[in-house]
Amino acid sequence: MKTPLTPLPGSVTAPRGFRAAGVFCDIKRLGTGKGSNKGKKRDLALIVSDVPATAAGMFTTNQACAAPVKVCLEQLKRGRAQAVVVNSGNANACTGKQGLQDAREMARFTEATLALPPGAALVGSTGRIGVAMPMDHVRAGIIEAALGLGTTAAHAAQAAEAILTSDTHAKQVAVQFKLGGRTVRLGGICKGAGMIQPGMSATGRRPAATPRHATMLCFLTTDAAVEAQALQAALREAVAHSFNRITVDGDMSTNDTVLVLANGRAGNRPLGVSAPGFPQFQAALSHACLALARMIVRDGEGVSRCVTVRVQGARSFADADAAARAVANSPLVKTSWHGGDPNWGRILAAIGYSAATIEESKVDIGYSAPGSRRILWSLRRGQPTAATFKALCAAVAPREFDLHVNLNIGWARAVIYAADLTEAYVDFNKGDVSDPSSLGG
Amino acid sequence: MKTPLTPLPGSVTAPRGFRAAGVFCDIKRLGTGKGSNKGKKRDLALIVSDVPATAAGMFTTNQACAAPVKVCLEQLKRGRAQAVVVNSGNANACTGKQGLQDAREMARFTEATLALPPGAALVGSTGRIGVAMPMDHVRAGIIEAALGLGTTAAHAAQAAEAILTSDTHAKQVAVQFKLGGRTVRLGGICKGAGMIQPGMSATGRRPAATPRHATMLCFLTTDAAVEAQALQAALREAVAHSFNRITVDGDMSTNDTVLVLANGRAGNRPLGVSAPGFPQFQAALSHACLALARMIVRDGEGVSRCVTVRVQGARSFADADAAARAVANSPLVKTSWHGGDPNWGRILAAIGYSAATIEESKVDIGYSAPGSRRILWSLRRGQPTAATFKALCAAVAPREFDLHVNLNIGWARAVIYAADLTEAYVDFNKGDVSDPSSLGG
Numbered sequence: 098m099k100t101p102l103t104p105l106p107g108s109v110t111a112p113r114g115f116r117a118a119g120v121f122c123d124i125k126r127l128g129t130g131k132g133s134n135k136g137k138k139r140d141l142a143l144i145v146s147d148v149p150a151t152a153a154g155m156f157t158t159n160q161a162c163a164a165p166v167k168v169c170l171e172q173l174k175r176g177r178a179q180a181v182v183v184n185s186g187n188a189n190a191c192t193g194k195q196g197l198q199d200a201r202e203m204a205r206f207t208e209a210t211l212a213l214p215p216g217a218a219l220v221g222s223t224g225r226i227g228v229a230m231p232m233d234h235v236r237a238g239i240i241e242a243a244l245g246l247g248t249t250a251a252h253a254a255q256a257a258e259a260i261l262t263s264d265t266h267a268k269q270v271a272v273q274f275k276l277g278g279r280t281v282r283l284g285g286i287c288k289g290a291g292m293i294q295p296g297m298s299a300t301g302r303r304p305a306a307t308p309r310h311a312t313m314l315c316f317l318t319t320d321a322a323v324e325a326q327a328l329q330a331a332l333r334e335a336v337a338h339s340f341n342r343i344t345v346d347g348d349m350s351t352n353d354t355v356l357v358l359a360n361g362r363a364g365n366r367p368l369g370v371s372a373p374g375f376p377q378f379q380a381a382l383s384h385a386c387l388a389l390a391r392m393i394v395r396d397g398e399g400v401s402r403c404v405t406v407r408v409q410g411a412r413s414f415a416d417a418d419a420a421a422r423a424v425a426n427s428p429l430v431k432t433s434w435h436g437g438d439p440n441w442g443r444i445l446a447a448i449g450y451s452a453a454t455i456e457e458s459k460v461d462i463g464y465s466a467p468g469s470r471r472i473l474w475s476l477r478r479g480q481p482t483a484a485t486f487k488a489l490c491a492a493v494a495p496r497e498f499d500l501h502v503n504l505n506i507g508w509a510r511a512v513i514y515a516a517d518l519t520e521a522y523v524d525f526n527k528g529d530v531s532d533p534s535s536l537g538g
Numbered sequence: 539m540k541t542p543l544t545p546l547p548g549s550v551t552a553p554r555g556f557r558a559a560g561v562f563c564d565i566k567r568l569g570t571g572k573g574s575n576k577g578k579k580r581d582l583a584l585i586v587s588d589v590p591a592t593a594a595g596m597f598t599t600n601q602a603c604a605a606p607v608k609v610c611l612e613q614l615k616r617g618r619a620q621a622v623v624v625n626s627g628n629a630n631a632c633t634g635k636q637g638l639q640d641a642r643e644m645a646r647f648t649e650a651t652l653a654l655p656p657g658a659a660l661v662g663s664t665g666r667i668g669v670a671m672p673m674d675h676v677r678a679g680i681i682e683a684a685l686g687l688g689t690t691a692a693h694a695a696q697a698a699e700a701i702l703t704s705d706t707h708a709k710q711v712a713v714q715f716k717l718g719g720r721t722v723r724l725g726g727i728c729k730g731a732g733m734i735q736p737g738m739s740a741t742g743r744r745p746a747a748t749p750r751h752a753t754m755l756c757f758l759t760t761d762a763a764v765e766a767q768a769l770q771a772a773l774r775e776a777v778a779h780s781f782n783r784i785t786v787d788g789d790m791s792t793n794d795t796v797l798v799l800a801n802g803r804a805g806n807r808p809l810g811v812s813a814p815g816f817p818q819f820q821a822a823l824s825h826a827c828l829a830l831a832r833m834i835v836r837d838g839e840g841v842s843r844c845v846t847v848r849v850q851g852a853r854s855f856a857d858a859d860a861a862a863r864a865v866a867n868s869p870l871v872k873t874s875w876h877g878g879d880p881n882w883g884r885i886l887a888a889i890g891y892s893a894a895t896i897e898e899s900k901v902d903i904g905y906s907a908p909g910s911r912r913i914l915w916s917l918r919r920g921q922p923t924a925a926t927f928k929a930l931c932a933a934v935a936p937r938e939f940d941l942h943v944n945l946n947i948g949w950a951r952a953v954i955y956a957a958d959l960t961e962a963y964v965d966f967n968k969g970d971v972s973d974p975s976s977l978g979g
Binding site for chain 2: 157158159160161162188190191192193194225226227291346347348349350351427428429432433435436437438440441442443445446447448449450454455456457458460476479480481518519520522523524525526527
């Protein structure tokens with residue numbers, strides 16, 4: 098049963114009972130007027146529920162995980178939260194014991210400022226790695242944000258702006274759907290751009306066979322009533338098919354975080370995993386996560402083309418996933434996409450060196466428009482087809498296309514949402530050592 | 539006991555009894571005067587021993603391995619060969635059954651032209667993937683090369699030029715050393731530039747725990763007398779510490795090949811693995827392979843900086859290797875090297891998402907001049923040191939430097955010879971679809 102989802106304007110304040118704000122508090126310490134948000138990109142966001150909410154999270158499996166991730170893992174043990182405080186400009190990663198103290202202080206100060214009980218605030222950070230947090234600026238920002246909280250779409254847009262780093266624009270989504278006769282709303286904001294190949298789990302520990310590889314941050318709100326365990330299960334499923342399926346550069350961040358708060362204001366009967374309404378909720382959450390995840394790929398650093406890599410016919414999901422990631426992260430494949438070059442030889446080479454078992458004489462490689470079943474094959478059963486170079490060039494010329502790989506030796510499949518590799522990516526990430534504050538995390 | 543190695547000018551014709559040639563036969567089919575080598579980069583090389591030689595090889599473990607690799611694997615079962623024919627401009631990879639026939643025909647035609655017995659010629663190819671070999675041009679080239687064979691350094695230099703693709707210059711090495719009272723010579727040529735992260739084995743099959751990841755080609759000659767098994771063992775060891783330890787872009791080619799011919803003209807007693815002279819021979823072969831491998835990294839596509847990544851203190855070699863490769867292949871780390879940015883946060887992030895087990899609070903990261911023990915640490919036991927940003931920038935400013943990572947949780951170590959990622963790499967590899975012949979394999 099397909100759930101009818103109605104798109105709504107806005108994002109995290111679309112659900113009832115949520116307020117948001119985004120302010121500029123000079124976290125990069127540019128030395129400009131502290132506390133003034135005139136003309137400067139906002140760098141601290143606050144999202145607050147009017148009432149306690151159930152909460153769930155998914156976090157980077159990077160062993161060098163950032164302090165805010167550790168703090169969220171502590172706080173989420175209770176499965177409840179009421180506020181999220183997030184800064185850009187500093188990742189608070191690789192900052193040792195001081196970093197952990199600072200992340201805890203961000204949470205404590207937010208709770209105190211909003212008169213919430215201890216443990217009610219979750220924390221997120223993104224930006225430069227290895228630099229101590231400017232806590233005076235952070236505290237000033239939290240106070241200003243708390244004073245500026247509001248329920249309008251403009252408030253949510255401020256929060257969406259405040260979490261950005263190298264992104265060129267804010268990423269927001271909101272939907273409305275029916276749940277047991279009640280109208281439920283769900284919204285989210287996210288950021289991405291570089292260091293993007295998340296491999297998140299609920300515990301920060303690596304499951305046996307998950308992807309190994311942004312900082313991407315995503316914050317979702319809903320006025321549905323959802324039990325904490327069911328919320329975590331739904332988020333795990335949604336992330337598995339969205340954020341954990343994207344790659345910009347194959348680098349997994351120290352800070353990847355997805356958080357969701359469900360405050361129950363819709364008045365539905367609280368959802369457990371076996372409740373009849375759970376699939377509807379799952380569909381809405383999955384839709385929001387996939388929409389946001391694909392926005393991250395499209396707005397990836399220097400990205401000029403987005404390619405959905407669809408591998409099928411593999412012996413196992415692990416094989417399909419390995420083949421798809423090898424293609425999606427091959428510098429030679431990515432640069433050929435940038436050049437509009439249908440270089441399927443590089444694709445076959447990447448599949449061949451991946452951890453997936455393949456038989457070269459069985460491999461099919463082809464191209465289609467996004468989501469289309471009309472595939473132009475360049476290779477069938479390991480043999481080049483009669484497709485002309487011109488026709489293949491036309492297939493890879495659009496800004497978005499699908500790449501189809503059929504290994505033809507099994508039944509497993511995997512999809513990865515990938516991007517090309519451009520001079521602009523290199524130029525952006527080589528940084529400017531004459532201006533250390535320009536150097537991204 | 540350290541073997542004194544004397545450098546010699548030249549390469550594959552430095553050992554006694556070897557002749558070489560390199561000609562232009564228009565393998566990319568530029569439509570220019572076929573058979574003329576005036577003003578055009580040579581594209582077909584021939585290396586011939588005056589007498590039958592023992593032979594050994596190491597080959598890509600890419601499952602989509604090219605036809606010439608398959609042919610070499612067949613021929614080398616006997617452990618003997620007398621000639622090597624190599625072309626650039628076309629990799630003869632992903633070319634199906636026709637490709638295999640063409641590779642066999644290259645060998646057979648070379649044997650017939652040189653009046654050698656069947657099975658005496660080995661084959662190598664590099665260039666565009668997925669395009670049929672222009673066999674008329676290849677045959678014309680083989681005839682011309684056979685007529686042009688000679689023993690001078692100039693002849694070897696022609697062969698070294700003929701195997702290049704995107705390389706900016708030829709790569710040659712030759713050494714002389716003493717073996718049981720006899721003077722022995724060993725020389726080699728190689729090519730690299732892009733699709734460089736070899737993971738070669740003697741069988742083309744993947745050993746359980748090897749690197750998973752150019753086309754790089756290398757052809758070595760020696761006048762030492764070495765038994766076939768001992769020659770294979772020595773080559774395996776030499777490649778393990780040289781070509782299998784380099785990465786330019788992390789892409790493993792379909793064509794990686796290292797071949798060595800030992801013709802016994804030095805008159806030493808044939809070496810087995812337990813012969814007293816074997817370590818000397820091993821040292822010379824390892825020296826030549828490492829020298830050539832490092833030339834490949836320095837001349838990698840668009841490379842502006844070379845970094846030797848030294849990981850120690852890992853729980854296992856597999857962990858040390860995984861950590862070193864994660865750093866060496868991280869687009870964010872590589873672009874920071876290009877920018878002269880000592881961004882150790884990105885390095886720690888890459889180690890953290892690698893398959894290696896780490897404890898963030900124990901990790902040391904530092905920089906030194908190549909081979910130096912004077913290390914400037916940026917991170918000690920997971921905590922930033924007092925090293926200034928300016929001092930760290932100075933440490934990563936040179937064209938070559940060493941990166942030291944100590945995980946401090948074990949005793950295993952690994953080294954990877956790596957390169958930065960530049961706009962020039964992207965620009966080169968995105969190709970020019972208006973000129974398909976420009977598109978590299």
